[in-house]
Amino acid sequence: MGIKIVPRYGQTLKEKLYLPAIVGGMKVTFSHFFENLKDTSKIETLCYPEQLPKDITPRYRGVHRLTKREDDTVKCVACFMCATACPAECIFIEAIEREDGVDEKMPKKFSIDLLECVFCGACVEACPCDAIRMDTGIFSFVKKKREDFVVNIDTLLSHKPMKGSN
Amino acid sequence: MATINVDDREIKVKDGALLIEELLANGIEIPHFCYHPALGKDGNCRMCMVEIEGKKRPQIACDTPIKDGMIIRTKGENIQRVKRQILEMELINHPIDCPVCDQAGECSLQNYYMDVGLYESRLGTPKTRGKKHVDIGSNVVLDQERCVLCTRCVRFTKDITKTKELGVLNRTDHSVISIFPGRPLSNPYAMNVVDLCPVGALTSKDFRFNKRVWFLEPDDAICNGCSKGCSLHVDHHKAKYENDSIFRYRPRFNDKVNGYFICDAGRLSYKKQNTNRDSFAQIRGNESEYEYASGKLLRLLKRHHGKILFLLSPSLSLEEMVQVKKLSIAYDAKLSGYDVNEYDHNFGDDYLKCNDLSSNRRGFNLLNIDEKKENLEEFSKNIELAILIGRDDIQTIENYENIDVKVSINASMPQHSDLYDLYLPMLTHMSREGSFINIDGFLQFSKAHVEYALETKSLSQIIGIVLGDNIFTCKEVWEESLSDIIKDIKLENIQKKSCKMSNL
Numbered sequence: 001m002g003i004k005i006v007p008r009y010g011q012t013l014k015e016k017l018y019l020p021a022i023v024g025g026m027k028v029t030f031s032h033f034f035e036n037l038k039d040t041s042k043i044e045t046l047c048y049p050e051q052l053p054k055d056i057t058p059r060y061r062g063v064h065r066l067t068k069r070e071d072d073t074v075k076c077v078a079c080f081m082c083a084t085a086c087p088a089e090c091i092f093i094e095a096i097e098r099e100d101g102v103d104e105k106m107p108k109k110f111s112i113d114l115l116e117c118v119f120c121g122a123c124v125e126a127c128p129c130d131a132i133r134m135d136t137g138i139f140s141f142v143k144k145k146r147e148d149f150v151v152n153i154d155t156l157l158s159h160k161p162m163k164g165s166n
Numbered sequence: 167m168a169t170i171n172v173d174d175r176e177i178k179v180k181d182g183a184l185l186i187e188e189l190l191a192n193g194i195e196i197p198h199f200c201y202h203p204a205l206g207k208d209g210n211c212r213m214c215m216v217e218i219e220g221k222k223r224p225q226i227a228c229d230t231p232i233k234d235g236m237i238i239r240t241k242g243e244n245i246q247r248v249k250r251q252i253l254e255m256e257l258i259n260h261p262i263d264c265p266v267c268d269q270a271g272e273c274s275l276q277n278y279y280m281d282v283g284l285y286e287s288r289l290g291t292p293k294t295r296g297k298k299h300v301d302i303g304s305n306v307v308l309d310q311e312r313c314v315l316c317t318r319c320v321r322f323t324k325d326i327t328k329t330k331e332l333g334v335l336n337r338t339d340h341s342v343i344s345i346f347p348g349r350p351l352s353n354p355y356a357m358n359v360v361d362l363c364p365v366g367a368l369t370s371k372d373f374r375f376n377k378r379v380w381f382l383e384p385d386d387a388i389c390n391g392c393s394k395g396c397s398l399h400v401d402h403h404k405a406k407y408e409n410d411s412i413f414r415y416r417p418r419f420n421d422k423v424n425g426y427f428i429c430d431a432g433r434l435s436y437k438k439q440n441t442n443r444d445s446f447a448q449i450r451g452n453e454s455e456y457e458y459a460s461g462k463l464l465r466l467l468k469r470h471h472g473k474i475l476f477l478l479s480p481s482l483s484l485e486e487m488v489q490v491k492k493l494s495i496a497y498d499a500k501l502s503g504y505d506v507n508e509y510d511h512n513f514g515d516d517y518l519k520c521n522d523l524s525s526n527r528r529g530f531n532l533l534n535i536d537e538k539k540e541n542l543e544e545f546s547k548n549i550e551l552a553i554l555i556g557r558d559d560i561q562t563i564e565n566y567e568n569i570d571v572k573v574s575i576n577a578s579m580p581q582h583s584d585l586y587d588l589y590l591p592m593l594t595h596m597s598r599e600g601s602f603i604n605i606d607g608f609l610q611f612s613k614a615h616v617e618y619a620l621e622t623k624s625l626s627q628i629i630g631i632v633l634g635d636n637i638f639t640c641k642e643v644w645e646e647s648l649s650d651i652i653k654d655i656k657l658e659n660i661q662k663k664s665c666k667m668s669n670l
Contacts, residue, residue: 079265080378089406095375104299105266105375128265 049140056137058165061119063138063151064112065159067131069102074157076131078107082123090116091123092150110153114141137162168234173241179232186214186227194240197249197278199256199364200316201228204426205325211256211316213278215248216240224248249282257283259294259339261311269366271379275314294339303331303350304430305357305371310342313367319343319359326427329353343367354519358427361416370414372434377403377413386418387614388602390481390595391432392513393522395604396424397664400436400596400614409443410617412436412596422608422664429519436596442578443618445591451584456621459590464632466571466588467497470551474499477542477563478535479556480508480524482625483600483612485643487529489629490555492647496633500545503530503537507559520605525595528603532651532667555625556592560585575628593624599640601648601660608664609655611640 014020036043046053056062067075078095094109123132136159143149168181172194179188184207189196199211207228215224219237224245227238239245256275264270296310320332320343331351335344345351351359360370382401389396397420404410415436417428447459454462467474476494478487480503494501505524514521530537546552546566553573554560558580563569574586577594596614603609623631630638637646644657655665 077265078375079270080381081265084378084380092406097375103266104263 053139056139056162058135058137058162060137060139061121061124061134062136062162063114063141063159064117064123064132064134064156065136065161066110066153066156067133068157071102073100073102074106074131074153075129076107076110077103077105077129078110079105079128081126081128082132085122085126087120087122088116088118090114107153110156111150112156113150115146115149133161135161135165137165168232168236170232170234170236170238172238181234182231184228185216185230185232185236185238188232189216189227189238189240196227196240197274197281198228199274199314200318202318202362202426205318205321205362208317208321211314212252213249213256215245215252217242217245246282249278250284253278253282254284254288256314257287258289259296259311260314261293261298263312267309267312267366268369268374268379269312269363273366274364296342301371302345303352303356305434306351306360307369307371307374308343308345309367309369310344312365313343314365315341315343316364317343318362318364319368322359322362323351323353323356326358327353327355331356332359354429354431354515355427355517357430357433358417361426373414381405382413384416385596385614385616386612387596388525388604388610388612389415389428389432389435390525390602390612391429391435391523392520393524393527393605394423394518394520395525395602395608395610396420396428396432396518397610398428398432400616402596402614402616404617409619411440411443412616420664422666423604423606423610424518427518429517431513431519438578439594439596439616442594443597443616443622444620445577445579445589445622446620447591448579448583448586448589450587456590456623459588460623460628460631462588463573463575463590463628466551466573467632470571472498473548473550475545475549475552475563475569476501477505477552477554477557478503478530480505480527480530480537481595482526482529482556483598483602483640484526484529484532484609484648485600485640486556486625486629487526487533487535488643488647488651489626489633489637491533491535493629493633500549501535502542502545503527503535504539504542504562505537505557505559506562507557522605525604526602528605528607528667532603575625590628591620591622592628593618593622598624598626601640601657603667604664607667609652609660609667610664611657611660613661 069075078093080093083091083093090113092111093107095105096108098104098106121134124134167178169176169178177192186196186201196214198214200208209226209229214227216227217239218225298309300308302308323329323332331345335342359368381403383403384399384401387398387400389398397418399416399418400412401414402410402412415433417426419426447454447456474497476490476499478490508524510523511521513519549569551571552563552569555575558576571587573588574580575590575592577592580586580589583589597616599613601611627638637643654668659665
């Protein structure tokens with residue numbers, strides 16, 4: 001690997017004075033300030049949570065959901081592919097024998113720690129059964145305790161896909 | 167000796183040996199299902215095809231004896247195509263349920279498919295179905311659909327255990343492995359078929375769905391179930407926010423001791439190792455801090471100097487025995503290895519299981535530690551403090567009224583911890599290193615590092631602290647004392663393989 005020599009800035013008198021740089025920065029700040037003051041409708045911010053974003057598309061990676069089979073049972077077979085692919089190691093699965101004859105294996109426990117999750121979508125990519133998706137469009141989750149952010153299998157199964165996703 | 171040419175590389179091999187044997191021994195990858203070094207060739211899977219110059223068609227490497235000057239090709243377009251076609255045949259009726267299959271990750275079929283597979287199905291008709299998850303006894307679950315009919319399991323029960331529980335039923339693509347009606351798999355080595363099975367057709371009921379294999383971390387250890395000391399892979403894993411625990415034992419090849427197999431009792435003994443690892447120090451049945459309890463041990467030793475009896479377990483490692491002996495000399499204590507519990511007349515057989523359940527009884531002979539009952543009675547006369555190390559048989563010393571203080575240093579919590587004045591936990595067998603002499607006189611080294619959640623020290627560390635000599639590890643003990651006792655074998659040698667002791 002080659003070595004790149006980075007020039008050192010900040011050694012001239014003009015740079016050591018700081019003031020010219022501050023004036024330059026303020027120029028940008030005030031130009032935006034007066035522009036927005038003239039016409040408030042152009043401001044690119046939302047009064048969240050009264051105003052909600054309108055640009056959440058079906059491709060947006062929201063909170064996960066576990067999909068179901070046609071007979072309304074869990075599709076996941078607890079193969080641990082998502083947990084293996086997860087870079088944050090935030091998926092906790094416990095597998096048990098599935099007794100209803102649909103398949104051999106199913107998750108007894110399937111929890112995702114949303115505080116640890118980086119929403120990269122690797123679990124969705126890794127799933128061989130299309131059992132986990134992130135198309136719920138849920139972008140905000142507010143809880144009172146850390147433990148509440150670990151969402152369990154029932155919550156994940158109850159999440160619905162957002163409108164427009166297939 | 168013969169010289170053969172494999173993929174433009176000259177190798178020296180044994181004349182007349184099986185080609186696959188020598189190719190595998192030389193690190194050349196030959197895909198195979200039915201061949202197994204312990205079971206020999208069968209030639210039914212056709213997976214080990216190689217090109218031999220002078221032969222019209224590709225030949226199977228498992229049933230070809232080596233001749234001097236053979237020219238062999240294991241790679242290339244032609245042989246790749248042959249392997250792909252054979253693999254396509256194997257996969258015609260395979261359910262491809264890798265997500266629910268416990269073998270996934272260590273499956274030969276999966277690996278070969280990744281190497282030479284066709285990657286698309288040309289099958290138009292429905293697959294022939296077989297029975298799935300059939301419990302065939304002895305903790306083995308059979309899935310007929312995943313089977314490639316290599317008959318390794320059938321040959322194992324026929325040639326090794328000679329119990330012949332398994333067989334192949336029906337013809338053509340309806341062929342399945344099966345037990346006979348009402349005759350489940352029942353022999354003390356049955357679970358070896360799970361390791362033998364190259365695919366997921368035979369899986370362990372005990373390990374079923376517990377852990378995906380790629381998470382497991384294998385350590386090389388030896389079994390402490392009996393005095394045979396079979397070589398093991400200890401598969402353990404520390405999941406996030408959970409304690410490190412062992413999920414299974416697998417046999418580790420050792421031609422001197424156990425070959426390719428282990429007994430089921432030893433295989434399932436990992437459970438005991440898991441439960442033992444949550445013991446805490448106790449003083450008269452009350453939980454105590456570890457530091458305080460080990461300080462109390464030192465105070466007791468000082469107070470009863472000259473009137474101490476050490477009762478050793480014959481399952482301690484050589485290093486630990488040497489250290490205890492040193493401690494006994496320092497405190498002028500008596501040393502006895504008398505133990506009746508480590509013997510079970512119904513356990514042994516003529517293969518791998520031994521009646522002597524201790525893992526290092528021959529270490530007593532080597533270190534001249536007495537294990538006679540008469541001598542123990544003689545020793546116990548003027549004793550005030552008895553320290554049981556690695557054992558929990560308080561009934562052995564119960565009759566001696568002169569023994570006031572009883573101490574236990576053991577991996578598992580004592581059954582009646584209130585009977586002991588002090589209980590100090592030590593690391594279990596699968597959490598520390600040590601050398602052991604097995605029943606046939608092989609000196610072996612065991613090294614597994616399953617982590618502890620609680621603060622616990624190994625016996626060598628406990629003694630090292632009491633003696634203040636800073637000798638804690640096996641290497642230090644060997645340098646200090648063991649290399650004088652065992653002159654012809656070095657620690658580095660037994661770390662690689664088992665060595666026969668000459669001076670026993």
